[in-house]
Amino acid sequence: MRRARPxxxxxPAAAVLVPLFGYPVYMLGLLSVxxxxxxxxxxxxxxxxxxxxxxxxxxxxxxxxxxxLQTVGFAAALVVATLAVGAALAVLLTxxxxxxxxxxxxxxxxxxxxxxxxxxxxxxxxxxxDLGLVNQTLGIEGFNWFYDKWVTFGVVGAxxxxxxxxxxxxxxxxxxxxxxxxxLEAASLDGASAWHAFxxxxxxxxxxxxxxxxxxxxxWDFKIFTQIYVMTNGGGIAGQNSVLNVYAYQTAFGSSExxxxxxxxxIMTLILLVITLFYIRAxxxxxxxx
Amino acid sequence: MRFLYCAAALVVLTACAPSTAPATGGGDEKTGTxxxxxFDEPNRAPKDKVVQEAVKEFTAAHDGVQVExxxxxxxxxxxxxxxxxxxxxxxxxDVAEYGNTDLAEYAAAGGFTDLTADLQGQDMTxxxxxxxxxxxxxxGLPWFIGIRSLYYRTDVxxxxxxxxxxxxxxxxxxxxxxxxxxxxxxxxAVGGEYTFGALPFVWAAxxxxxxxxxxxxxxxVKAYTDLLSDDVCPPQACASLTGGKTVELFASGKAAMGIxxxxxxxxxxxxxxxxxxxxxxxxxxxxxxxxPAFAGGNNLGVLKNAKHRSLAVDFVKxxxxxxxxxxxxxxxxxxxxxxxxxxxxxxxEPFLKPFLDTVAAGTKFVPIDPAWVKIDNGKVIxxxxxxxxxxxxSVDEATTEAATAVKAAFGRS
Numbered sequence: 001m002r003r004a005r006p007x008x009x010x011x012p013a014a015a016v017l018v019p020l021f022g023y024p025v026y027m028l029g030l031l032s033v034x035x036x037x038x039x040x041x042x043x044x045x046x047x048x049x050x051x052x053x054x055x056x057x058x059x060x061x062x063x064x065x066x067x068x069l070q071t072v073g074f075a076a077a078l079v080v081a082t083l084a085v086g087a088a089l090a091v092l093l094t095x096x097x098x099x100x101x102x103x104x105x106x107x108x109x110x111x112x113x114x115x116x117x118x119x120x121x122x123x124x125x126x127x128x129x130d131l132g133l134v135n136q137t138l139g140i141e142g143f144n145w146f147y148d149k150w151v152t153f154g155v156v157g158a159x160x161x162x163x164x165x166x167x168x169x170x171x172x173x174x175x176x177x178x179x180x181x182x183x184l185e186a187a188s189l190d191g192a193s194a195w196h197a198f199x200x201x202x203x204x205x206x207x208x209x210x211x212x213x214x215x216x217x218x219x220w221d222f223k224i225f226t227q228i229y230v231m232t233n234g235g236g237i238a239g240q241n242s243v244l245n246v247y248a249y250q251t252a253f254g255s256s257e258x259x260x261x262x263x264x265x266x267i268m269t270l271i272l273l274v275i276t277l278f279y280i281r282a283x284x285x286x287x288x289x290x
Numbered sequence: 291m292r293f294l295y296c297a298a299a300l301v302v303l304t305a306c307a308p309s310t311a312p313a314t315g316g317g318d319e320k321t322g323t324x325x326x327x328x329f330d331e332p333n334r335a336p337k338d339k340v341v342q343e344a345v346k347e348f349t350a351a352h353d354g355v356q357v358e359x360x361x362x363x364x365x366x367x368x369x370x371x372x373x374x375x376x377x378x379x380x381x382x383x384d385v386a387e388y389g390n391t392d393l394a395e396y397a398a399a400g401g402f403t404d405l406t407a408d409l410q411g412q413d414m415t416x417x418x419x420x421x422x423x424x425x426x427x428x429x430g431l432p433w434f435i436g437i438r439s440l441y442y443r444t445d446v447x448x449x450x451x452x453x454x455x456x457x458x459x460x461x462x463x464x465x466x467x468x469x470x471x472x473x474x475x476x477x478x479a480v481g482g483e484y485t486f487g488a489l490p491f492v493w494a495a496x497x498x499x500x501x502x503x504x505x506x507x508x509x510x511v512k513a514y515t516d517l518l519s520d521d522v523c524p525p526q527a528c529a530s531l532t533g534g535k536t537v538e539l540f541a542s543g544k545a546a547m548g549i550x551x552x553x554x555x556x557x558x559x560x561x562x563x564x565x566x567x568x569x570x571x572x573x574x575x576x577x578x579x580x581x582p583a584f585a586g587g588n589n590l591g592v593l594k595n596a597k598h599r600s601l602a603v604d605f606v607k608x609x610x611x612x613x614x615x616x617x618x619x620x621x622x623x624x625x626x627x628x629x630x631x632x633x634x635x636x637x638x639e640p641f642l643k644p645f646l647d648t649v650a651a652g653t654k655f656v657p658i659d660p661a662w663v664k665i666d667n668g669k670v671i672x673x674x675x676x677x678x679x680x681x682x683x684s685v686d687e688a689t690t691e692a693a694t695a696v697k698a699a700f701g702r703s
Binding site: 037039041045129142143144146147233234235236237238239240250251256257 | 369373377395398399400482483525526527529530532660663664667668669672673676677680682
């Protein structure tokens with residue numbers, strides 16, 4: 001009975017998670033080993049088992065590797081940028097008087113609350129070649145921000161960071177507030193500058209929080225879809241700005257290739273699972289028992 | 291713990307293969323309600339008026355029959371509607387209007403009935419019949435088509451002393467002249483994502499989608515991408531344009547020419563270019579020849595799940611017949627598919643002449659194969675055009691890559 005008790009406690013969560021999460025993942029895995037397209041769904045053609053055929057197709061496509069590499073690079077840059085912006089503003093929040101602090105918090109919450117679709121569209125309008133506010137302010141009307149690959153990634157990346165920095169900022173702000181004032185006071189009495197106090201005192205004390213925020217950002221940025229899909233019209237000129245999720249959608253779901261799409265889905269799930277393992281390890285280290 | 295294992299085992303046992311829909315639920319009842327799906331339009335009233343007239347005529351001729359018309363959206367959500375109708379006989383209509391580029395996917399899914407025997411002897415060109423057929427079986431009656439031709443600005447052309455082009459070479463030269471003398475204008479509005487603007491160039495050279503790496507197709511791709519250059523339509527602005535955006539450019543008076551459809555007339559008339567434009571057929575490579583246009587349009591089909599097969603065929607023949615094709619043209623501006631109906635509307639409306647000349651010279655269609663959906667969704671042709679326009683690849687490299695992608699798409703279907 002004693003051995004069974006932990007499982008008993010897990011039962012309510014399992015009752016929700018198994019049907020809502022386990023079953024779709026199971027179906028995803030199942031579909032990924034079949035040749036399963038619209039013709040098979042509506043019964044026009046029989047469903048055939050192709051084993052690892054879909055996986056071989058995906059992994060054998062050089063475009064998949066190119067997009068995967070691009071996704072990893074873009075996500076890495078986004079994580080660094082989000083963290084830098086979030087951390088800088090979190091420190092700023094602790095230093096300013098209440099009214100600017102409230103204004104900054106509200107602005108951040110607004111960005112956080114904006115649906116990805118709406119935010120992307122608004123940013124796209126801001127950077128419109130002919131009518132955009134940015135071009136009109138800079139006096140470079142007609143400049144197309146979505147032409148060069150890296151400029152495009154820059155604008156889309158800024159949108160993503162705008163969407164995701166509030167979480168980092170508020171988490172780190174809460175963390176900084178929790179640092180006892182006496183510690184910082186001791187540091188300054190010992191002659192530490194603000195810069196040193198930040199790197200030598202705050203960062204080590206915030207390390208567990210930072211780890212969690214980083215891993216959450218990795219998962220978030222790796223799965224990026226809406227901003228790229230909306231702002232670059234599905235991957236940019238000649239698909240140069242495509243990321244893994246957009247690629248999966250276009251090569252698979254847009255063409256009703258459900259089997260192939262499921263295989264890409266399974267591969268993405270596995271990659272994210274590995275990252276999640278690191279996340280769980282990080283949670284353990286902070287002493288937050290699961 | 292054992293409970294979990296049991297539950298898992300149960301799930302595995304009950305779902306060992308993905309589910310498919312039951313074979314078919316069709317029938318041939320002679321009375322009852324005939325259900326018809328037609329596409330909704332931004333301005334539906336005139337279409338609905340013609341359709342209701344046809345319904346009245348139909349119910350007068352058939353006792354105990356009602357017709358229920360449902361308007362469905364043309365957004366991508368239409369695919370879900372159709373897939374639902376194929377999967378579930380209870381929610382299937384008897385007759386449906388569908389876009390002819392969607393046909394291959396619907397036919398492969400086994401959604402529509404073979405009407406070859408029912409629609410014998412239609413007065414229609416072979417190319418148009420082909421746009422409703424898969425593997426020699428006809429899955430519907432072409433109801434109307436839209437054709438693209440070359441719109442040009444009469445004021446700009448007369449100011450610069452230019453003549454409407456009669457070959458692609460003349461077109462390119464005219465476009466360069468405009469851009470040079472009037473740098474605020476694009477010579478011609480072309481776009482890297484404008485598949486149906488680029489394909490006529492490929493077809494005019496004798497190439498096709500299935501042979502993009504052939505010398506003919508390369509000649510066409512080169513001619514089109516030559517227009518996506520700083521001296522005609524700078525890639526910075528034009529490489530990412532879709533067909534719809536080129537319509538906007540021409541309508542707002544920012545381009546001296548554009549490859550627009552007969553269905554874009556109202557958009558142009560509402561813009562700055564209104565009453566300052568004329569239309570000629572898009573020329574081919576040889577002087578005086580015409581580039582084959584893409585015959586996009588809608589068909590009327592009978593679903594395999596239809597419960598009133600004969601009634602449905604009768605209704606398709608009535609609504610798709612000459613009288614109602616002409617009425618639909620008058621109401622909506624849709625080009626008739628029947629040759630006799632086209633001759634009749636051509637006499638009434640000089641604006642249509644270049645479009646009808648284009649149809650008469652021969653139209654082309656995308657491969658009627660589920661592979662096309664993949665080629666289209668995978669943006670194979672836009673990617674090819676954009677790589678050339680942005681100098682990421684040469685014409686040879688880009689066309690070879692596109693041909694490989696096309697082959698791969700066909701290989702899997």
